[in-house]
Amino acid sequence: MNTKHTIIALSIGAALLGLGVVGGRMSATSHETTAAEPSTTEKKVLYWYDPMKPDMKFDKPGKSPYMDMELLPKYVGDSTESSGVKIDARTLQNTGMRQATVERLSVSQSIDATGVLTFNERDVSIEQARSAGFVERVWSLAPGDIISVGQPLAEVLIPEWTSAQQEFLVIRSSGDASLISAARERLLLTGMPRSLISELEKTGKISARQTIRSTQGGVIQELSVRSGMTLAAGQTLAKINGISSVWLDVAVPEAQAAAVQVGGKADVALAAFPGVMLSGKVSAILPSLNDASRSIKVRVELPNRDGRLRPGMSAQVKLAGLSSNAALVVPSEAIIRTGKRSLVMLLNGENHFEPVEVSLGAEVGDKTIIVNGLNEGQKIVASGQFLIDSEANLAGIKTKLTSDKVASAVQTMVVDDAEATIKEIDGQQVTLTHGTFKIIGMSAMTMAYPVANPGVLTGFKVGDKVRVTVHQSDDGLVVERLNKTKAQGGRP
Incomplete structure (x- = not known):
């Protein structure tokens, strides 16, 4: 009996041992396969870069010299300088990106x-006293009153007339x-109106008093006369x-x-008169620009x-502009304005995007005229472009410029200079304490x-x-040259 139990126990042990060996082989095979996988999918690193300054490339990993962050690797096959940046479909769907087509419209x-x-x-x-005298009476008026033509303003005693x-x-x-x-001309020179001279010739009655009246109807803007005051000739x-x-x-x-022309x-709609549309014409375009609102003042004259029309009322205005031939237009919301460009x-292909610099014309409704940079029929991003622009910046994508735009950029580069003291020199950077850059508009610092x-x-x-x-670049000011001041023996 014991022998039989012993044989059974040995058989079970052998079976368990066999299972352990097989399991071990399977586990080893699994580990070998897992370890081998990275070797088949590993990418070659081209260089490392700082995502905040993607143009600077490094040959090994480490800390960024510009920011307190690790450098990121750029792999073979990830370089997208020619084809733009690729965004996966799920990310685009989450952003609700919409496309638009560059159109040519009249x-x-x-x-x-x-x-x-x-x-x-x-x-x-302007109502004035033509002769020196004394104010004996003033009618009850005040600035802001509306008067008619011939309204009496003041009665004046003029001794010279006697x-x-x-x-x-x-x-x-x-x-x-x-x-x-000759005597009649002398009366005119004293400031006596022709009507009083005619009355003097008819009646022979001397009068040294004159009632000064308004020569037109309207609103009194200024009233500078009071009873008892002395008037000088020509006083307003x-x-x-x-x-x-x-x-x-x-x-x-x-x-x-x-x-505007x-x-x-x-076409004018006043808030004070809902539903009433007035019509007028542009009478003048003022030459100065409002610095605060960046707008010009256009004057429209209305009868x-x-x-009913009172100064101070606000209005919504639709001005007829110049008509032009067919032009390329895109939705205004599709344009990214950086301040400098x-x-x-x-959209170059399936989910591939490239930033393109464009020259803008006037805005027409919800669309903007494109003067240069795009062609009819091209696909662009109408919404969600800020995410794609951010991805392009992180990937170090260069903005596409036409040769004309490059030449224009060189010609319009803003250059300025100021007195400065060198505080530190570190590689390709220099720390300066400088005065005001007046052209660029940067204060001393x-x-x-x-x-x-x-x-x-x-x-x-x-x-x-x-x-x-210095000159102004998209990334800030760049030092073009340094000249020692005359006090140190250099060029002034």
């Missing part, structure tokens, strides 16, 4: 803007026509602004200013026969700047007083 520009009613500054009269009128009456009794004419009593017409000052964005039609994301080439720093040391010349 464009008729109209400009939507806002405006404010103001007084017509050409319709102004002797002049007496002399005229004596000469008139002589019957000498030439002397009478009132300024009256006519209201038979008003001006509408319209703020037109700088980018659309070229489409004098004589163009303007105001019933006096304008980009669109061009201490800051590190890259140099255009290593030779710029040759012969200079910390503490040198220099004249620094």
Whole structure:
């Protein structure tokens, strides 16, 4: 019995041992296969780069010299400088990206803007005292009152008129026509109106008082006369602004200013009169630009026969712009404006995108005219382009420029200079304490700047007083050259 149990136990042990061996072989085979897989999928590293400065390449991994972060590898097959950046389909779907086609349309520009009613500054009269005298009476008026033509303003006593009128009456009794004419001219020179002179000739009654009346109807803008005051000859009593017409000052964005023309039609909707559409014409385009709003002022003249239009009222205005031939247009939302240039994301293939710099024309509704950079029928990104632009920047993609754009960029490079002191020199960077760059618009400060080439720093040391010349690049200011100041024996 014991022998039989022993045989059974030995058989079970052998079976378990066999299973263990097989399992071990299977486990070993599995590990070998897993270990071998990386060797079949491993990519070759071209270089390492800092994602914040993708143009700088490094031959080994490590910390970025610019940012506190690890360098990233760029693998063979990942270089996308010629074909753009590729975004996987799931990411694009999550961003809700929409495509658009570059179209060629016949464009008729109209400009939507806002405006404010103001007084017509050409319709102004100045009421003055033509002779020295004393104010005996003033009518009950105040600035802002609306008056009609001939409204009495003040009654003035003019002593000079008394002797002049007496002399005229004596000469008139002589019957000498030439002397009478000369005496009449003298009355005119004292400031006496022709109407009073005619009355003097008819009645022979001397009057040294004059009632000064408004020569036009409108709004009293200024009233500078009070009872009892002394008037000098030519002193202004009132300024009256006519209201038979008003001006509408319209703020037109700088980018659309070229489409406005004098004589163009303007459709005006005032907030004070819903549903009422007024029509006017552009009477002037003012030469100055508003620095705060970056807009020009366009003046529209509107008739105001019933006096309902009051200065200060706001309005929505549609100005008829210049009509042009067919032009390339894209949705305005597709344009990425960086401040120095304008980009669109061009779709080159399936989920492949490339940033392209474009020259912009006027905005027409929700579309923008493309002057240069795109061709009709090309596919671009209408929404979600900021994500793709970010991916392109991280991948070090170069923006596509036409030869004309490159030449233009060189010609329009902004250059400026200022006095500075070298505080530190570190490789291809120099730390400067500099004065104001007036052309570029940067105030005085201490800051590190890259140099255009290593030779710029040759012969200079910390503490040198220099004249620094810089230019504005997409990444900031770059030092073009350094010149020692005259005090140190260098060129001024």
